[in-house]
Amino acid sequence: MAAFSCSLGRAFAAVSKPKHSLPSQINDRSSFISPSSQVPLKQSIIFRKTRSISPKTTKISCNLEASASSTSAKTFHGLCYVVGDNIDTDQIIPAEYLTLVPSNPDEYEKLGSYALIGLPSTYTTRFIEPNQMKTKYSIVIGGDNFGCGSSREHAPVALGAAGAVAVVAESYARIFFRNSVATGEIYPLESEVRICEECKTGDTVTIVLAESKLINHTTGKEYKLKPIGDAGPVIDAGGIFAYARKTGMIPSQAA
Amino acid sequence: MQETSSQEDRLGHGSAADTAHTCHDRLSWVFFSVKTAMTMTEKILARASEKPSLVPGENAWVNVDILMTHDVCGPGSIGIFKREFGQNSKVWDREKVVIIPDHYIFTADERANRNVDILRDFCKEQDIKYFYDITDLSNFKVNPDYKGVCHIALAQEGHCRPGEVLLGTDSHTCTAGAFGQFATGIGNTDAGFVLGAGKILLKVPPTLRFVLDGEMPDYLLAKDLILQIIGEISVAGATYKAMEFVGSTVESLNMEERMTLCNMVVEAGGKNGVVPADSTTFKYLEGKTSLPYEPVYSDQSARFVSEYRFDVSKLEPLVAKPHSPDNRALARECKNVKIDRVYIGSCTGGKTEDFLAAAKVFLASGKKVKVPTFLVPATQKVWMDVYTMEVPGSGGKTCSQIFEEAGCDTPASPSCGACLGGPKDTYARMNEPQASEIPFTPHPYTYSCEISTDGFSLGFDNVCVSTTNRNFPGRMGNKEGQIYLASPYTAAASALTGYVTDPREFLQ
Numbered sequence: 001m002a003a004f005s006c007s008l009g010r011a012f013a014a015v016s017k018p019k020h021s022l023p024s025q026i027n028d029r030s031s032f033i034s035p036s037s038q039v040p041l042k043q044s045i046i047f048r049k050t051r052s053i054s055p056k057t058t059k060i061s062c063n064l065e066a067s068a069s070s071t072s073a074k075t076f077h078g079l080c081y082v083v084g085d086n087i088d089t090d091q092i093i094p095a096e097y098l099t100l101v102p103s104n105p106d107e108y109e110k111l112g113s114y115a116l117i118g119l120p121s122t123y124t125t126r127f128i129e130p131n132q133m134k135t136k137y138s139i140v141i142g143g144d145n146f147g148c149g150s151s152r153e154h155a156p157v158a159l160g161a162a163g164a165v166a167v168v169a170e171s172y173a174r175i176f177f178r179n180s181v182a183t184g185e186i187y188p189l190e191s192e193v194r195i196c197e198e199c200k201t202g203d204t205v206t207i208v209l210a211e212s213k214l215i216n217h218t219t220g221k222e223y224k225l226k227p228i229g230d231a232g233p234v235i236d237a238g239g240i241f242a243y244a245r246k247t248g249m250i251p252s253q254a255a
Numbered sequence: 256m257q258e259t260s261s262q263e264d265r266l267g268h269g270s271a272a273d274t275a276h277t278c279h280d281r282l283s284w285v286f287f288s289v290k291t292a293m294t295m296t297e298k299i300l301a302r303a304s305e306k307p308s309l310v311p312g313e314n315a316w317v318n319v320d321i322l323m324t325h326d327v328c329g330p331g332s333i334g335i336f337k338r339e340f341g342q343n344s345k346v347w348d349r350e351k352v353v354i355i356p357d358h359y360i361f362t363a364d365e366r367a368n369r370n371v372d373i374l375r376d377f378c379k380e381q382d383i384k385y386f387y388d389i390t391d392l393s394n395f396k397v398n399p400d401y402k403g404v405c406h407i408a409l410a411q412e413g414h415c416r417p418g419e420v421l422l423g424t425d426s427h428t429c430t431a432g433a434f435g436q437f438a439t440g441i442g443n444t445d446a447g448f449v450l451g452a453g454k455i456l457l458k459v460p461p462t463l464r465f466v467l468d469g470e471m472p473d474y475l476l477a478k479d480l481i482l483q484i485i486g487e488i489s490v491a492g493a494t495y496k497a498m499e500f501v502g503s504t505v506e507s508l509n510m511e512e513r514m515t516l517c518n519m520v521v522e523a524g525g526k527n528g529v530v531p532a533d534s535t536t537f538k539y540l541e542g543k544t545s546l547p548y549e550p551v552y553s554d555q556s557a558r559f560v561s562e563y564r565f566d567v568s569k570l571e572p573l574v575a576k577p578h579s580p581d582n583r584a585l586a587r588e589c590k591n592v593k594i595d596r597v598y599i600g601s602c603t604g605g606k607t608e609d610f611l612a613a614a615k616v617f618l619a620s621g622k623k624v625k626v627p628t629f630l631v632p633a634t635q636k637v638w639m640d641v642y643t644m645e646v647p648g649s650g651g652k653t654c655s656q657i658f659e660e661a662g663c664d665t666p667a668s669p670s671c672g673a674c675l676g677g678p679k680d681t682y683a684r685m686n687e688p689q690a691s692e693i694p695f696t697p698h699p700y701t702y703s704c705e706i707s708t709d710g711f712s713l714g715f716d717n718v719c720v721s722t723t724n725r726n727f728p729g730r731m732g733n734k735e736g737q738i739y740l741a742s743p744y745t746a747a748a749s750a751l752t753g754y755v756t757d758p759r760e761f762l763q
Contacts, residue, residue, distance in 0.1 A: 086490055086579060088727040095675040096732075098327045099359060099366035101373075102443065103334025120728045121735075145491040148524065149725060150675075151426040153331065153442030173524055174495050175426060179442035240444060241339045250339075 076165050076207040078138030081127055082199050087142055088149035091118035093158040102157045109133060111154060112161025125201050134163040139205055142169035143196045147176025153183060160185025166207055168214060170194055181231045184239030190226040292554040294462040295529055296497040299437040299551055303420045311461035320419035322449050325405050326356040328424035330373040335447030346381050347453030353385040353414055354378055355405040360670045361392055364678035395668040403634035403669030406430040406602040411636050413543030417532035417550035422449060427602050429520040433513035435532030435550050460526040462497040464559040467504040469568035474762045476612055477512035478604060478742035481519045482573040486583025494524030504567045505530055510539040511608040518603045519724050522580040572757050575740035578728050586745050589755035594718045597750040598683055599743055600631030601674040604722020607640040609743040614646045614654040616747035619761045623662035625753035629683035630663055631672040638669050674723040676732040685719060685732035720749040
């Protein structure tokens with residue numbers, strides 16, 4: 001998973017300056033899509049003028065390495081909410097709420113208020129109190145296969161809209177992981193051990209991203225996390241589009 | 256220079272990948288071919304990314320042949336597309352975007368209705384060629400363009416072609432892999448990107464191979480096969496991997512059965528599923544598509560992560576017990592589980608073949624169902640088939656007649672229906688449990704067939720046998736609902752007895 005996210009970051013970051021000149025208006029799709037007369041999209045990503053494009057991703061430039069580590073200076077501190085294995089997207093955001101369109105700001109907020117509402121009643125502490133829109137738990141701790149089920153992007157969006165900043169799980173379902181990175185809504189972090197069995201809802205935790213570490217202040221224990229890798233800068237920037245604009249791969253937003 | 260292939264590429268000339276070979280020396284040709292032995296998934300992605308070869312783990316920018324979206328994720332994807340590419344931007348190809356309202360259609364929910372309107376406005380503005388619109392919700396039949404469940408509509412309308420790359424904003428997009436293509440689900444942001452760019456960055460998945468051999472017993476369906484596999488490898492067993500289905504049994508399956516097989520690939524965590532295209536595929540496609548296509552096949556020396564072999568003749572009808580698709584059990588071992596309803600529908604179990612199968616069981620029994628039995632044809636075409644196709648051995652009766660005689664509910668308007676719950680007024684949704692005397696709080700991590708000791712379920716009046724694809728808590732509505740996933744044979748048999756029932760009770 002880290003390898004995928006690496007290349008996702010790489011692909012967008014390998015270009016510090018676009019090859020072709022970009023018109024100021026994003027309306028002109030030829031600036032982004034490549035008609036044959038212009039530089040093909042793939043060349044603008046794996047960016048070597050003279051060399052032929054090798055199927056293997058080439059070594060990243062030093063620029064990227066530096067920028068990758070410097071943007072991972074984030075620390076998250078807050079209460080954690082602990083769930084089990086196979087938390088599927090129907091539990092994260094039940095289908096009846098999918099009429100809400102996440103790209104609409106009002107509905108984005110509403111979506112957040114329903115995050116994890118699908119958890120069974122055995123979860124006696126709810127993620128969001130009734131009549132509240134936001135959660136007091138900024139970190140969700142899970143087990144295996146977090147986010148399995150549907151491809152609905154509403155799942156990571158709801159968690160992010162509710163106020164969660166990171167999920168720390170043993171493993172993820174692929175579409176959920178991909179959606180988390182693409183939207184930049186939450187950091188999908190991976191633990192090395194089953195911390196869902198050692199933490200309790202309400203524990204105070206700190207995540208130090210640069211050190212790939214989670215500290216549980218309530219129990220006093222520390223845990224190693226797998227490095228977020230190049231997915232980090234993508235999420236830092238606010239998702240795949242924001243990252244692509246930040247690195248100059250696509251033009252900045254026109255008015 | 257040609258690659259070694261286990262089967263000839265069907266339409267003559269080699270793929271674009273072949274022309275990229277530059278070596279002419281015979282020895283190095285042999286070496287080069289061995290080096291580039293690929294699975295069919297790897298080949299499809301290599302061709303679509305215009306590379307001579309790819310290996311699992313590599314990331315590649317892949318050209319997209321078809322992007323599908325529906326009423327739940329379409330508006331969000333469109334919002335992102337417009338926000339990122341500009342309000343006046345045009346989609347990369349108006350003929351490659353297929354927009355299919357299907358999820359929340361026959362409902363009074365205003366937002367759901369508005370979402371279909373958003374799709375319509377976008378399609379008008381973009382002059383989208385394939386938009387299967389519905390405007391009159393009171394009668395699906397007066398909407399000539401409306402199809403129904405997206406994955407079935409894609410197949411029936413000829414949008415699934417061997418060798419192509421098809422993406423959809425729905426996890427069950429993997430269904431299309433039945434046509435020998437790469438098909439997978441993506442989120443709104445990825446879809447927004449594809450709408451503008453016509454490409455997507457994908458990591459090439461390694462492939463798990465499933466060899467299914469042996470004659471298919473007449474009480475088994477593809478649903479039993481995939482439940483067997485998911486039970487074997489678990490809900491995360493195929494995460495980030497491709498699942499390739501081969502073998503004599505697979506070859507004997509018709510297209511709809513192959514679609515059922517590939518449909519639940521995502522339930523094992525799989526990225527995509529594939530079935531090699533053959534004469535069954537080509538026959539199905541005749542008259543459905545006018546676009547040329549070029550199938551690909553796994554090389555003899557292609558490498559797979561693992562290979563699983565099944566002797567299908569030894570398998571028995573299965574269910575997936577609450578609350579996970581990998582909670583596999585023999586149907587006959589759950590015969591004490593009293594049920595409250597049966598649901599036959601969805602992309603997994605609401606196709607023509609699925610209804611024919613259910614009808615076969617009702618016909619064999621001749622009796623009436625003991626619990627409410629909901630029938631939701633996936634598309635208009637399926638609905639028509641249910642009302643017109645003759646069931647073999649019935650003396651000319653249609654499925655609908657057999658269903659009526661058995662006391663099933665009238666087949667409903669085609670859509671995704673209650674498979675995923677939906678708005679509260681969705682037909683056949685599992686809403687509040689009926690009152691019961693004994694409270695029963697199921698622990699989320701223990702599932703049991705032993706709910707009852709004396710043949711009566713304790714507590715909630717809330718047990719459903721369904722031909723759908725997921726049974727996580729709350730999937731069909733109410734969180735306490737107990738959903739047993741099953742084949743249409745098993746679902747029909749269960750409806751007849753009021754308990755989870757092995758269809759051999761009626762089919763042998």
